[in-house]
Amino acid sequence: MKKFETQAIRTQADRSHNREHSVPTYMTSSFMFDDAEHMRAMFAGEAEGNIYSRYSNPNTDELVKKVCLMEGAEAGFTTASGMSAVFNSIVPFLKTGDHVIATRAVFGSTHQILTQILPRWNITYTYVEPEDVGSWEEAVQANTKMLITETPSNPGLALIDLEAAGEFAKKHDLLFCVDNCFATPYIQQPIKYGADLVCHSATKWMDGQGRVLGGIIVGKEALMKEIQVFIRHSGPAMSPFNAWMISKSLETLAVRMDRHCSNAKKVARFFDENAEIKRVLYPHHPSHPQYKLARKQMKLGGGIVTFEVVGGYDRAKAFIDEISMISLSSNLGDARSIVTHPSSTTHSKLSEAERLSVGITPGMIRLSVGLEHIEDIIGDLKQALDKTKIKAKVTVS
Ligand SMILES: *Cc1c(COP(=O)(O)O)cnc(C)c1O
Numbered sequence: 001m002k003k004f005e006t007q008a009i010r011t012q013a014d015r016s017h018n019r020e021h022s023v024p025t026y027m028t029s030s031f032m033f034d035d036a037e038h039m040r041a042m043f044a045g046e047a048e049g050n051i052y053s054r055y056s057n058p059n060t061d062e063l064v065k066k067v068c069l070m071e072g073a074e075a076g077f078t079t080a081s082g083m084s085a086v087f088n089s090i091v092p093f094l095k096t097g098d099h100v101i102a103t104r105a106v107f108g109s110t111h112q113i114l115t116q117i118l119p120r121w122n123i124t125y126t127y128v129e130p131e132d133v134g135s136w137e138e139a140v141q142a143n144t145k146m147l148i149t150e151t152p153s154n155p156g157l158a159l160i161d162l163e164a165a166g167e168f169a170k171k172h173d174l175l176f177c178v179d180n181c182f183a184t185p186y187i188q189q190p191i192k193y194g195a196d197l198v199c200h201s202a203t204k205w206m207d208g209q210g211r212v213l214g215g216i217i218v219g220k221e222a223l224m225k226e227i228q229v230f231i232r233h234s235g236p237a238m239s240p241f242n243a244w245m246i247s248k249s250l251e252t253l254a255v256r257m258d259r260h261c262s263n264a265k266k267v268a269r270f271f272d273e274n275a276e277i278k279r280v281l282y283p284h285h286p287s288h289p290q291y292k293l294a295r296k297q298m299k300l301g302g303g304i305v306t307f308e309v310v311g312g313y314d315r316a317k318a319f320i321d322e323i324s325m326i327s328l329s330s331n332l333g334d335a336r337s338i339v340t341h342p343s344s345t346t347h348s349k350l351s352e353a354e355r356l357s358v359g360i361t362p363g364m365i366r367l368s369v370g371l372e373h374i375e376d377i378i379g380d381l382k383q384a385l386d387k388t389k390i391k392a393k394v395t396v397s
Contacts, residue, residue, distance in 0.1 A: 004186065007069040009251045013062035025244040026058045054235050059243035063202075066250055067216050070185035071198050076218030077231050078238035082181060082201020083109045085215025088236065089177050089199040092226045094145060096122045101139045102148040103130040105156050105358040107179065108346055110148070131290060133164040140172050150179040151188075152298075154332075155306050155342050155366035156359035157281045159290045162297050166194025175223075181205075181333075186257045187299045196223060202246045204333025205303060208256050209249065212242040256335075256371065260303035263377060264369040267305050270378050276385045278363065279308040303333060305367045311390040313362035316341050320365070322384035325376060337370035337377055 002010065013023050031050040033039035041047040050056050060078040068076055079085045090113065094100065102114055104127040114125045126139040130153060147169045151160040162178070169176035177197040178190035184205045190198050200206060202214035215238070217227060231237075261284070268282035280287060283294035284301025294301065309315045320328060326337040330346060340346060342360050350358075369377065 004070060005254045008066060008253055011062065011066045011069060013058040023059070023062065023244070023247075026053075026240050028057075028240070029053050053240060054237045055232055057240045057243065059240040059247065060238050063216070063238075063243045063247040063250075064218070066247060067185065067200070068218050070189075070250075071180070071218050072189050072191045073198065073218035074221040075224040076216060077224065077227060078202075078243055079215035079217065079231070079236045080238050080242075081213045081236075082199070082203055082215040084236040085199040085201065085217045086110050086179060087113060088227055088230050089197045089217050090118075090146065090148060092230045093175055093223075094118070094121075094123050097143055098146075099124045099126070099141050099144045100146040100148055101126050101128055101136060101144060101174070103128055103150065103153070103158075103160055105130055105153040105158055106148065106150050107154055107181075110150070110179065114148075130158040130160050133161050133168055136168055144172065144174060147174045147176045148179075149177065150182070151190075152182045152283055152294075152302060152304070153358075154182060155304070155340070155346075155364065157182075157283060157288070157302075157304060157306050158359060159283060159293050159297075161293055162188070162190055162193035162195070169196075170194055182302055182304065183298060184253065184257060186254050187261075187302060188297055191219070193297070196220060203331070205257065205260065206253065206333075207246050207249050208253070208333060208335060210331055210334035210336065212245050214238050214242050214246050257300060257303070259371050260369055261300035263371070263374050264303055264305050265301055266374050267367065267369055267378060267381070268301075270381070271305065271307050274382075274385065276310050276389060277307055278310050281306040303369050305369055307365055307367065308361055308363045309365065309385070309388075311363060311388075313343065315388060315390060316363045316365055317344065318388045319384050322387045323380060324383070325372070325380045326367075326370075332366070332368035334368060335371045337372060337380075338368040340366045340368075342366055 030052050042051055063078055064076045102125055128136045128139050149160045175196045178195045180190055180198050181201045181204055197219040200216045202216050268280050268285040271277040271280040282301050282305050309319050320339055320341055326339050329338045330340055343362050347355055347360050
């Protein structure tokens with residue numbers, strides 16, 4: 001079997017008849033058949049091929065095939081957004097009266113699915129602490145069907161011990177779902193540890209340039225058959241153009257992640273040595289509370305550095321206002337570095353106590369470290385810290 005980087009580049013859809021070296025975009029809603037018998041066989045599932053782009057398309061098929069090779073999965077689906085991938089990884093496997101266990105500190109919209117949507121069908125949830133798999137036993141009920149996790153978490157970078165979580169899920173016969181967006185398959189492959197379903201927001205590092213939305217679900221073939229009913233008939237299809245774009249981006253995922261991660265590691269080191277920073281979180285920096293686990297299950301530390309400035313909420317906002325190059329945006333996983341202040345934006349609807357329970361303090365800032373030169377990234381951070389300095393200089397008179 002070819003290596004990760006080679007699969008990412010050499011896995012391609014069948015070419016059309018014009019000898020294109022780069023796979024074309026198949027911008028077509030439907031496909032044609034040779035004759036009535038061929039069409040019958042296609043609809044009966046007796047012949048291979050595409051019928052209608054809500055079901056499949058050569059560009060989305062190429063993307064699925066690539067991500068399956070990267071994650072070590074059997075089959076998968078693309079969706080229009082990451083959230084549609086999360087939703088379709090969960091809902092096909094639940095019915096009224098079921099219960100799920102989810103690690104606290106899941107993505108904001110995943111929290112909304114658990115708290116606002118599933119209760120309409122009388123599906124209940126229990127949150128457990130991501131760092132402490134031992135405590136999850138208490139959450140198991142007779143009707144528990146699924147374990148829903150995300151590692152590293154957004155924005156607190158809490159890790160789940162995938163091996164322990166896989167054993168827990170197996171022991172209690174739970175479907176184990178991992179949102180692997182923050183790691184990408186280059187850094188971590190949850191299926192190795194027993195995950196049944198892996199979902200992604202391809203909007204982030206998979207596209208990597210902040211251009212398109214997309215989602216992907218991969219896992220065992222039998223599970224994908226269950227998901228197929230939902231995907232085909234509720235229609236969250238990914239555009240062939242977006243699939244083409246993301247598939248092209250995956251050709252450079254490994255080199256981009258190498259640079260995102262080496263830049264992020266340098267930023268973490270800079271913060272660690274700076275008196276204006278109260279705390280820095282980066283999985284591959286020794287100060288991370290789960291550093292050993294991060295080294296074990298993550299090839300690299302990822303592209304996000306979360307840090308807390310001295311001076312809390314007001315300082316964090318003042319710091320962001322002094323940033324000159326780095327973008328102020330809510331996205332992440334872009335070639336451009338981006339800062340976000342979770343407590344006044346993405347997590348502002350939570351109460352202070354809820355924010356603290358998921359590790360979000362008022363002075364916390366999430367930095368998605370981009371691919372600019374490291375000296376320019378650190379230079380921008382440094383000048384903004386200097387301009388908003390709190391720690392008064394000790395002057396000797
Ligand atoms: C962004 C994100 C999502 C949602 O993805 P969209 O493409 O924005 O719908 C889900 N999970 C995680 C961890 C994310 O970062």
